[in-house]
Amino acid sequence: MHSSKNKNVEKPEPFYRPSAPKQKTSAEIINEARNALRTLRTRRPFTPREDQRKLFGSASSRTPENRPPSTFSLHASSFESGESRSVSGTRLSPLDHKPKLLSSPIKDEDSSISFPKPPVDPMEVKKVSSARARLCRTASQGNLLPDKIFLPDENKEGVNSEEPATMDDLSRRSNKSCLAELSPHSNFKDHDIPLIYNEHNKAEEQDFLKVAVATSPLQFRSGSDQIENGDRASSNPSSTGWNKSGSKAERVTRTAHGIQGSENDSRVNETEEEENYWNVKIVPIVYELENEDNIENLCLACTSLHQALEEGNMFGKRFKRRSALLKILYKLVDIGSDPLGLKLARMILALKVSGKNLLNVCKLVFKISRNEKNDSLIQNNSLLDSLLEILRFEDLQTNNEAFLYCLGAIKFISGNAVLLNELVNKGAVEIFFQLMKQINNIKENDTRFSNLGHLLVQLTATLRNLVDLPLSRCQLLCSGAVSEFWVVLEQRMNDKDICTNIVRIFSKLSSYNDCCAALAACSRCYVLFLALLNKHQKKQDLVVRVVFVLGNLTAKNNQAREQFFKEKGSADTLISLFQTYNEFDLNTKKEKREGEENKSKQKHPSEAEDVLIKLIRVLANLSIHPSVGAVLAANHHIVALLVTVLEYKSIDDCEELVINAAATINNLSYYKVRNSVIEDQKLRIAELLLKLLMSSNMDGILEAVRVFGNLSQYLEICDFIIQRKVYKFMIALLDAKHQDVCFSACGVLLNLTVDKNKRAILKEEGGIKKLVDCLRDFGPTDWQLACLICKTLWNYSENITSAASCFEEEDIKTLLVLLASFLDEELALDYNFDSDLRDYHKLYWETEFKPVAQKLLNRIQSRHSFLQPITITSF
Numbered sequence: 112m113h114s115s116k117n118k119n120v121e122k123p124e125p126f127y128r129p130s131a132p133k134q135k136t137s138a139e140i141i142n143e144a145r146n147a148l149r150t151l152r153t154r155r156p157f158t159p160r161e162d163q164r165k166l167f168g169s170a171s172s173r174t175p176e177n178r179p180p181s182t183f184s185l186h187a188s189s190f191e192s193g194e195s196r197s198v199s200g201t202r203l204s205p206l207d208h209k210p211k212l213l214s215s216p217i218k219d220e221d222s223s224i225s226f227p228k229p230p231v232d233p234m235e236v237k238k239v240s241s242a243r244a245r246l247c248r249t250a251s252q253g254n255l256l257p258d259k260i261f262l263p264d265e266n267k268e269g270v271n272s273e274e275p276a277t278m279d280d281l282s283r284r285s286n287k288s289c290l291a292e293l294s295p296h297s298n299f300k301d302h303d304i305p306l307i308y309n310e311h312n313k314a315e316e317q318d319f320l321k322v323a324v325a326t327s328p329l330q331f332r333s334g335s336d337q338i339e340n341g342d343r344a345s346s347n348p349s350s351t352g353w354n355k356s357g358s359k360a361e362r363v364t365r366t367a368h369g370i371q372g373s374e375n376d377s378r379v380n381e382t383e384e385e386e387n388y389w390n391v392k393i394v395p396i397v398y399e400l401e402n403e404d405n406i407e408n409l410c411l412a413c414t415s416l417h418q419a420l421e422e423g424n425m426f427g428k429r430f431k432r433r434s435a436l437l438k439i440l441y442k443l444v445d446i447g448s449d450p451l452g453l454k455l456a457r458m459i460l461a462l463k464v465s466g467k468n469l470l471n472v473c474k475l476v477f478k479i480s481r482n483e484k485n486d487s488l489i490q491n492n493s494l495l496d497s498l499l500e501i502l503r504f505e506d507l508q509t510n511n512e513a514f515l516y517c518l519g520a521i522k523f524i525s526g527n528a529v530l531l532n533e534l535v536n537k538g539a540v541e542i543f544f545q546l547m548k549q550i551n552n553i554k555e556n557d558t559r560f561s562n563l564g565h566l567l568v569q570l571t572a573t574l575r576n577l578v579d580l581p582l583s584r585c586q587l588l589c590s591g592a593v594s595e596f597w598v599v600l601e602q603r604m605n606d607k608d609i610c611t612n613i614v615r616i617f618s619k620l621s622s623y624n625d626c627c628a629a630l631a632a633c634s635r636c637y638v639l640f641l642a643l644l645n646k647h648q649k650k651q652d653l654v655v656r657v658v659f660v661l662g663n664l665t666a667k668n669n670q671a672r673e674q675f676f677k678e679k680g681s682a683d684t685l686i687s688l689f690q691t692y693n694e695f696d697l698n699t700k701k702e703k704r705e706g707e708e709n710k711s712k713q714k715h716p717s718e719a720e721d722v723l724i725k726l727i728r729v730l731a732n733l734s735i736h737p738s739v740g741a742v743l744a745a746n747h748h749i750v751a752l753l754v755t756v757l758e759y760k761s762i763d764d765c766e767e768l769v770i771n772a773a774a775t776i777n778n779l780s781y782y783k784v785r786n787s788v789i790e791d792q793k794l795r796i797a798e799l800l801l802k803l804l805m806s807s808n809m810d811g812i813l814e815a816v817r818v819f820g821n822l823s824q825y826l827e828i829c830d831f832i833i834q835r836k837v838y839k840f841m842i843a844l845l846d847a848k849h850q851d852v853c854f855s856a857c858g859v860l861l862n863l864t865v866d867k868n869k870r871a872i873l874k875e876e877g878g879i880k881k882l883v884d885c886l887r888d889f890g891p892t893d894w895q896l897a898c899l900i901c902k903t904l905w906n907y908s909e910n911i912t913s914a915a916s917c918f919e920e921e922d923i924k925t926l927l928v929l930l931a932s933f934l935d936e937e938l939a940l941d942y943n944f945d946s947d948l949r950d951y952h953k954l955y956w957e958t959e960f961k962p963v964a965q966k967l968l969n970r971i972q973s974r975h976s977f978l979q980p981i982t983i984t985s986f
Contacts, residue, residue, distance in 0.1 A: 153662065153728050153767065164481040164523045166515070167568065170652060172607040179515060179565055185478060189471045190441040381431050385423070389432060392419045397439055406448045413454035417461070426461040433462055441468075449479045453492045460497040469505070473516040480520040486527040495524070495533060502542050507549050511562055514546075518569035525576040535577060540586040543574055544595065551598045564606050567599065571612035578619045584626055593620075593629045600639050607650055610643060614656040621663035631664050637675045641684050648691060651718045658688070658725040665732040672736040686748045688726055693752060695719035697759065720765045723756070727771040734778040744779040750788035753779075757799040762811045773803060773814035780821040793822050797831050804840060813852055816844065820858035829863055838863060838872050845881035853885050854896045857903055864906035873907050883922050886929055894952055897933065898960040901967050908970060923971060930968040934961060 165181040167173050396416045403409050420426055430436075440455050452475055459472045476494065479485050489495070501510075501517050521539075524530045547570060550563050577583040587593060596613055603609040620626035630636060640657050647653045665672045675681055696719040716724060730749060734740035743749055756772040776796060780789045789796070796818065803815040819837070822828040832838050837859075844856040860878070863869045873879055882900050890897040904926075908917045918926065932938055936956075 153659070153724055153771075164483065164526075166519050166565075167608065170611075171568075173565075179512070181481070181519075183474065183478075185444065185471060185474055187441045187443075187445045189474075190437075190444070190468050388423050389425075392423060393425075393432075393436075397436070400439060400443065406446070406451055409443070409446070409448075410450050410454055413451065413458065417454065417458050420458070420461070426463070428463045430462070437462060437464065437468070444475065449482065449485050450488055452479050453485070453488055453494060457492060457494050457497055460501070465505075465510075469501070469510060470513040470516070473501070473513045473520070477516040477520040477523075480523040483523075483526075486524065486530060489524060490527070490530055490533070495521075495530070495537060499534075499537055499539060499542055502546055507546070508559065511559065511566060515566050515569060518566060518573060522569050522573045522576070525573050531576060531580065535580050535583045535586075540574075540577060540583050540592070541590060543570055543577075544587070544590050544592045546570060547592070547595050547599065551595060551602065555602065564603065564609065567603065567606075568608045568612065571599070571609055571616065575612055575615045575619070578616055584620065584623065587620075588626065588629055593626075594633065597633050597635065597639065600643070601635075604639075604642060604646060607647060607653060610647065611650075611653045611656070614643070614653060614660065617660045618656045618663075621660045624667070627663055628668075630660070631668060631671050631674075636664075637678045637681070641678055641681060644684050644688060645680075648688065651692075651722060654688065654692075655718070655722045655725055658722065658729055662725055662728040662732055665729060669736055672733050672739055676733055676736070676739045676742075682742075682746065682749075685726065685729065686746075686752070688722070689749070689752045692719045692722040692726070693755065696723065700759070700764075716765050716768065720768050724765075724768050724771055727753070727756070727768070727775050731771065731775040731778050734775065737782075740778065741782045741784045744782040744784055744789050745786045747788050750776075750779065750792060754792060754796060754799065757796070757803075762803060762806050762808050766808060766811070769803070770810055770814050773800070773811070773818055777814065777818045777821060780818060783824075790825070793825055793828055794831065797822060797828055801835065801837070804837070809847075809849070809852070812844075813849075813855060816841065816852065816855040816859065820855050820862070823859050823862035826866075829866060829869065832859070832863065833869060833872070839876055842873075842876040842878045842881060845878070845885055848888070850889050850893055850896060853889065854893075854899060857882070857885070857896065857899045861899060861903045861906065864903055867909070870907050870909075873903075879904075879907070879918060879922055883925050883929075887925065890929065890933055894955045894960045898955075898963055901930075901960070901963045905963065905967050905970070908967075918971075926971060927968070930964050930971075934964055934968065 167178055167181070171178070393416070396412055396419060399412045400409065400416070403412060420430075425433075437459065440459055443451065443455055456472050456476050456479075459468070464472060476498065480489060498517050498521055502514065505513070507514060521534070525534055547567075550567055550570075553559055553563055574587075578587065596616065600610060600613050617630060621630055640661060643657055644654060661675065665675060696717065699717060699719060730743065730753075734743050753772050753776050756768060757776075760769050760772075762769045776789065780793075780796075783790075800815040800818055803811045806812065819828070819832065819841075823832060832841075841856040841859045844852050847853060847856075860873065860882075863872060873882070882903060886897055886900045890900075911917050
């Protein structure tokens, strides 16, 4: 393609030459062919958003009976106290002996209180025993707390039958205390004092309640409490002293609310300061929680309680009154308020529950987070820290179901842009990476392997959302998490849900150069991708993403193209997929014609079309590699399938699919190899391209012209172009004012002018003038196009005796000015190119354009009799 270096000796020859037999590098091919070989771009597969937030989406391969539920009932009875004895619900018989009331140990105490008296009538004992049995039976059914807590100022008939209020002060010195009923470690003994409440003794009860009101926790709000550290508590209700066991208000709260537990439970290692803090700061709030009905006020009380517990350093498991407080919080779950539930969950988690209670609180958060409207509540609740702590510190093996619902909630939360950023900033990526490593260490023969698969679905779905953020992608690359993704893919090849999530992550990562390089760095990535495609060939949502990732990996990396194609069965797998989804598409098209003749044009490609678009893109990208492209050009199945797409698809049916097919044929038509199927099918392809040329889609027209640019190197195609008047279309495209269109059209005209008998066509339709106009308009910015125009004019003007016989006088003058200007290096390279392209343009100008332009200028000058001085101006 280079001109002779001897400018004084002109050898009449066309600038077109067939491809050199020596194999060139891919860089040389791309640079010389410009857009003759091109990679293709496409949109990332669309993932529809689920209508409802669920553990497993509607497309899940898991059947409802083989997966954990997304909906469930959750009540206070679902929780249990790990420290409490198990309740059997067995009916207990009344004891034969009568309880003995103990006198006060302090002589100066007032003994004027009238205590409830135990029944002496056997019938009364029988009634009480029956009531107690019913209470035990209720407890055995999970109701840890009474349905309603009766305070002294409420209905007098609702006094807690679990423990008579006045029995507390009487039995504090007794090892057989009836408070053992609330102790986490107590059991029923035959010799224990029975808890007996006389429902008929109203007078004595009312006397006690009057005293209880006077010493209720409301005193703390009024600031009237008096602390005397050295005094012991008196059984006298009028006494205002404090002792080491707590205030009278505390004792009333203990008996009325049942939150104190036994003496051993609440007093061990508890300092006087801690006890006083509990009485003053916590008890009033607990009282409010048990008696408030307004949700907003309950939420405010929970906020105050959380703050008080945090300030008192009462979170965690070391807090001695923890079990009793948890019972109160569990009871509030039954209210069913989402704002309240979030506050409860945060406190329960801060109290470090475990086992079934950890599972249930995770379910509570999961249930609330299913409603997208609650995202703002979660954002303001600071709950994310608690959820991430579960994943960081709790044991995976014993809490895998709790982890499941915890991660399910985080998955929902990660769908919110604000919370997604918050997750990343809190180190969620590293936590998830470590969790994934733990799961990957569990092998398939382990009994836990299957259940952990459900957990991996949630984990990978959450990571799929996280990789949208630059910071999370950076953290994934730095932590080496990409290698763990491949481990998951290899171990869970049979789990379609997990594989789909992993491939969705890859489809996002592969859209970025650094991440794409990290994916391609895995030596087994192509083996695994091929295994996925072969195993799940008819799973469209998985297949379309795998081929999309493969298209990204092969778009810019020549080594990746070679590595993938060398894998055993790679070409066969692509052909099989092509055939499968081509048949799907043909069948779908037939069904549409039969059922909906007047259906309007669809906005998006069908599922089958989307797979074909991504698959053909892989073939186009692979064909950039010289050896791979040559093999593909000789593959009958691949070329036949591409031609089939052009046959049955119009650009109005699916624009991207048709254009991709034409572009891939263009890439393959570049290779002049033995047994080339493109060469064998060239006339058939030319016929199909006419349909594309006649469309109103400029992208489609451009692809068709590019293919003609390669095919027009064959004499049969040149004759076809002349016979079918295609050349007129090419000349008309010179007016498109689009550089790529002009370049491709000029390439076809250049090939036509190789034949001396076809050069005259340039005089038709004002072809020469349009070429000169293109040189003037695009020459300074596109030396490739300028060089192509000069070569076309050189071929056209061969063997002329005078310039006037070829060019109009105006065209001659314009050419002389333009060529002289373009050959002036200072003026020619004065155009404002980007810094990274300046050297390239200078090199191309010197090696390609300058020799051709100089020869053309010399020819015109030597054969033009009317020469005038040429004024060189900047352009």
